[in-house]
Amino acid sequence: MLPGFKLSLGYTLFYLSLIVLIPLAAVFWKASSLTWAQFIHTVTSPQAFAAYRLTFGASFCAAAVNAFFGLLVAWVLVRYNFSGKKLLDAIVDLPFALPTAVAGITLAAIYSEHGWIGMWLKPLGIKVAFTPLGVFVALTFIGLPFVVRTVQPVLEDLDPEIEEASASLGANRWQTFWRVILPTVRPALLTGFALAFARALGEYGSVVFISSNIPMKGQIVPLLIMSELDSFHYGEATALAVVMLLISFALLLTINVLQWWSSRFQGQE
Amino acid sequence: MQTVATLAPAKGHTVRRRSTSEPAWVRWMLISAALVFLALFLVLPLISVFVQAFAKGFDFYIKTLSEPNALSAIKLTLIAAGISVPLNCVFGVAAAWAITKFNFRGKNVLLTLIDLPFSISPVISGLVWVLVFGTQGWLGLYENSDHPALPWLAKWLNDEDFQIIFAVPGIVLATIFVTFPFVARELIPLMQAQGRVEEEAARVLGANGWQTFWRVTLPNIKWGLLYGVILCNARAMGEFGAVSVVSGHIRGKTNTIPLHVEILYNEYNFTGAFAVASLLALLALVTLGVKSWVEFKTASLVDQQENP
Numbered sequence: 001m002l003p004g005f006k007l008s009l010g011y012t013l014f015y016l017s018l019i020v021l022i023p024l025a026a027v028f029w030k031a032s033s034l035t036w037a038q039f040i041h042t043v044t045s046p047q048a049f050a051a052y053r054l055t056f057g058a059s060f061c062a063a064a065v066n067a068f069f070g071l072l073v074a075w076v077l078v079r080y081n082f083s084g085k086k087l088l089d090a091i092v093d094l095p096f097a098l099p100t101a102v103a104g105i106t107l108a109a110i111y112s113e114h115g116w117i118g119m120w121l122k123p124l125g126i127k128v129a130f131t132p133l134g135v136f137v138a139l140t141f142i143g144l145p146f147v148v149r150t151v152q153p154v155l156e157d158l159d160p161e162i163e164e165a166s167a168s169l170g171a172n173r174w175q176t177f178w179r180v181i182l183p184t185v186r187p188a189l190l191t192g193f194a195l196a197f198a199r200a201l202g203e204y205g206s207v208v209f210i211s212s213n214i215p216m217k218g219q220i221v222p223l224l225i226m227s228e229l230d231s232f233h234y235g236e237a238t239a240l241a242v243v244m245l246l247i248s249f250a251l252l253l254t255i256n257v258l259q260w261w262s263s264r265f266q267g268q269e
Numbered sequence: 270m271q272t273v274a275t276l277a278p279a280k281g282h283t284v285r286r287r288s289t290s291e292p293a294w295v296r297w298m299l300i301s302a303a304l305v306f307l308a309l310f311l312v313l314p315l316i317s318v319f320v321q322a323f324a325k326g327f328d329f330y331i332k333t334l335s336e337p338n339a340l341s342a343i344k345l346t347l348i349a350a351g352i353s354v355p356l357n358c359v360f361g362v363a364a365a366w367a368i369t370k371f372n373f374r375g376k377n378v379l380l381t382l383i384d385l386p387f388s389i390s391p392v393i394s395g396l397v398w399v400l401v402f403g404t405q406g407w408l409g410l411y412e413n414s415d416h417p418a419l420p421w422l423a424k425w426l427n428d429e430d431f432q433i434i435f436a437v438p439g440i441v442l443a444t445i446f447v448t449f450p451f452v453a454r455e456l457i458p459l460m461q462a463q464g465r466v467e468e469e470a471a472r473v474l475g476a477n478g479w480q481t482f483w484r485v486t487l488p489n490i491k492w493g494l495l496y497g498v499i500l501c502n503a504r505a506m507g508e509f510g511a512v513s514v515v516s517g518h519i520r521g522k523t524n525t526i527p528l529h530v531e532i533l534y535n536e537y538n539f540t541g542a543f544a545v546a547s548l549l550a551l552l553a554l555v556t557l558g559v560k561s562w563v564e565f566k567t568a569s570l571v572d573q574q575e576n577p
Contacts, residue, residue: 002468003478010365013377015360019445020385023397026407030400076303080296088304090561094311095559097553100391101527102546105534106314109321109543137331141310163289173291186559196562203509204389205527209534222392222510229396231512232352234405241393248388256381 030238042046050182050216051224052185054132058220059200062139067193070147072186077148078155092149095142100205107138108210134210135220142203154185154189158161187262194258198251202244318550321543333544335535340528341521343548345437349525350505353445357501359451362494364488369460370468380457386449394446395514401424402433435517440525443511448501455497463489483544486567492570496563503556507549 031039042048077089095103110116111128118128128134158181166176204222212218219227220242228237289301323330333339349354364383369377386394399408408423434440467489471481487494509527516523524532526549533542 002370002465002472002481004366004482005373005381008363008374009371012360012364012367015306015363016379019442020382020391021403022448024281024389026383026397027393029407030405042333071302072299073303073307076300079290080300083390087559088307090557091311093557093560094553097312097503097545097556098315098561099503099509099549099553100528101509101530102318102507102549103314105530105542105546106317106321106537110313110317116317134353141314144310147559160289167289173295176289185556187376198388200488202375204392205389210550222390225390225392225516229399232405234403237294240402241390241396244473245391248390251386252381252384 008201011190013122020139026247027241030158030234031120031242034235035237038235039239039242042236043243044193047219048240050220051219051221054135054218055220055222058132058135058139059197059203062143062200063193065140066143066147066196070192070196071151071189073219074151074155077154089208093145095144100109100203101141101209103141104138104206105207107141107206108134111137111210125137130212130218131259132211132218135207135218138206138210139203146196146199147189147192150184150188154188156242163248166224176256188226191255191258194251194255197253198248201251230237279427284351313432315550317549318543322547324543325540330538331545333541334548338521338524339455339529339545342545343526345440345523346506346525346527348437349441349444350502352441353448353505354498354502356445357448357495358452361456361497363456364453365456365460365490366482368457370465381452383453386446387454390447391447391508391510392514395443395511397446398439398442398515399434402439404434406434434515435519436523439515440512440523443515447508447511449504451501451504452494452497455493455500459490459493460486488545490566492563496560498558499563500561504554506552545570 014078032110034042035131073092075207077085077092094106109132111118111121113119113122113127113129115129121128126133128137162184165178166180167173171179186242202222204220207220211223213223215227221240225237225240225244228240290296306347366377402408408426420436424430431438433442467485468481471485476484504523507527508525508573509531512525513528513531516525516528518528518532519530520523526545530542530549533539533545
């Protein structure tokens, strides 16, 4: 038997409690000092509902776009050879490495009226920066690597024989993709979607720079929490934080179930 | 596939090719679509940071970065990362050792709990510390509460006038929280794959626990550890939301690099904001470079083991 079990597990539990669990418990402790009526009043206010709508709507659309393009990028990186492929593979992780504040100001700059992309969209009547569309663009940027990185290994492991079998049974390439390949990568694709969605829900740094931040119009939930804190409304901020935390926990559970499902799929061969 | 291979052995290869790949025009269309998407969403924003940073010339760039407030922001960022990365590194190694070398009940729950900070909004990651140490918080209630939590700690903090929120310790704590899982996250799958056979062999040959760890485990995990540290460091230096909640935005005192970027941006000093931001963009590029290099290293290690 190897040594160090008690020491390593003991330290792990101690540090986990000190840094994560006890501080998180403070949120629920603070929330419990609110009456039920106060809590409901805060989390169902029109301002809160407007924030939920923008946060969930933009996050869902961004995760959906990422699911589509993430699958495309993963497919291209796994299946085809072209020059610059290694560089492309490395750059996919940029949103993980680039601080969100930097992403926020640079996206706001290129999508503003005089920006590199904004100037081409302006004649078409499309405004991105300081609109909900801008929130969507920022959330798409930060969620991009999730789908690529979850789908890529599954595509790499895909046994070419099942595609050959499908082809030899008379399926054309599209049918093989739709009926054989897609069902195999579906759990990974859903996991990637859920990860990108979960990340987008909590995102703050990149969105505050590209959104109008106007209450009822351009406020995401984390920004609403922030503005409650700025006006020293700790109870209100905590109530909203509890709602977001519960949603995060539910998503985390979903992702774990999806990953378990996905690993079962891979193990079935 | 057996039939194809035996009936038409000469043509088998081309048949196989055609049946499991796409026509050239489809391939080129897919590659182009992926390239255009990545160019618009990733490459353009990255280039834009550097172009904007030098919009007023090299002298302005240097001037912005050598300003006292910029320098103190850089210093504070280095302090926050310098404390949080080693702490989370030690934790990551301990957690990975316990989880991958031993079997115990509740392992999956522990794994989920370690991942928790990843799924929590940065704003909430900052808020938790305000609720523990702030004037309205758990320990801050000391003065106006009959039953303070941990009275000795609250009293000590109060007597020493040791400020945590809106001061440097709060920034460090928020940074530790958001970067908490990174090293553990990298090490656990790696050490799981390596198993414990080599460590057990070392023990049988007479090595003690520390010798086993330093001479067997550490050399095996060094690249994964380096990668985890690099990612942890990138997030520690770039964290914005959590740090913003606890900082108080006192210029030259409680501003990190990302917060300094925000201040310059809100003052409409866009070129200055991008100049400071370019430091962080450079850090991101270095991080990606090291990541690719580590992946290349581990891939060649695997190759060596498979074809010696």
